[in-house]
Amino acid sequence: MNAPTEDSSQAAPAAGPRVTIVVARARGGVIGADNGLPWHLPEDLKHFRTTTMGHAIVMGRKTFESIGKALPGRRTIVVSRDPRWTHPGCESATSLGAAIALAAQPGADPSISTDEVFVVGGEQLFRDAIGVAQRAIVTDIDVEVAGDAHFPELDALQWRVESRSEHRSASGLRYAITDYRRT
């Protein structure tokens, strides 16, 4: 029988960052139209800012184009199949997995956490992320809008509600924020 060894190749792999989806969706799972957000909800933008501040955020190239700049106080990692894609203030990766691996390593700003990385859209990135995320912070906006980008259904067998809060915006829009954890 083999004696226990201290061979490092048998050690458990180092845990990566928690992968968390942050999304806002209207009725029917609509998340975007014409590469923008089809609603005006400054309260949710503030929630997004507070949630992601001090962390790496990972987004698809189209979502980045709709924002147009790296977001202050965060590490912006843009996913594109084009390995030459660059933009000042951003890092890039050619897959979601590569973006998460990048976020696990400290970047230029040592104040940015490597414990949790936020995948912030759009539809294509969410479809990849839903299989690997451990957490999803979902804003459900009680509004009917037309759109061309959607968030996939969260399977109730795979996701449980950790917390939920209901709100009404200054403009009268009702919305709820639910923090889901993978079961």
Ligand SMILES: NC(=O)c1ccc[n+]([C@@H]2O[C@H](COP(=O)([O-])OP(=O)(O)OC[C@H]3O[C@@H](n4cnc5c(N)ncnc54)[C@H](OP(=O)(O)O)[C@@H]3O)[C@@H](O)[C@H]2O)c1
């Ligand atoms: N409501 C929300 O919470 C929210 C959040 C974010 C975005 N949005 C909305 O979502 C819409 C954009 O979503 P989208 O699906 O059209 O675009 P997207 O996911 O933002 O970006 C798609 C691009 O990301 C890259 N990409 C995607 N999957 C990849 C993979 N597996 N490997 C490598 N690169 C990959 C490709 O870039 P290249 O073409 O450069 O290769 C692809 O064209 C917009 O309407 C936006 O406003 C909504």
